[in-house]
Amino acid sequence: MSEFDDLMRQKAVALKYDPDKNGAPVIVASGMGYLAERITETAMEAGVPVYEDDSLATLLTQLQLGAEIPTELYQAIVDIYIYFLGYVPEQQPEEEAGEEERPGAVMPEGTEPGEEME
Numbered sequence: 001m002s003e004f005d006d007l008m009r010q011k012a013v014a015l016k017y018d019p020d021k022n023g024a025p026v027i028v029a030s031g032m033g034y035l036a037e038r039i040t041e042t043a044m045e046a047g048v049p050v051y052e053d054d055s056l057a058t059l060l061t062q063l064q065l066g067a068e069i070p071t072e073l074y075q076a077i078v079d080i081y082i083y084f085l086g087y088v089p090e091q092q093p094e095e096e097a098g099e100e101e102r103p104g105a106v107m108p109e110g111t112e113p114g115e116e117m118e
Helices: 003-009 034-045 054-060 071-083
Strands: 011-016 026-032
Touching: 011 034, 011 054, 026 034, 054 071
Parallel strands: none
Antiparallel strands: 011 026
């Protein structure tokens, strides 16, 4: 399989959760291929943890931008929040010498690590 085919199989979704505006996290970015790569890079540069789950990404990329996460996916999103309850942002790149990257999930924007979904 070519490098292009590998790139096109990549998927990424960014979520935002504002309990004052929405009852559930909302999709604020979604894409495949190069766009997925840019969403992930932007999240990592901003210190947002990234969680890799191809099955969940496949489901979420089928939803429209601005859509709330359907109730059927609440448990998967809660599992991501639980995974990151103890998340500590990694050091800046120049300080990371020799450290491995941690896999993660795009933490819903507007939510701090350790915050629980309401």
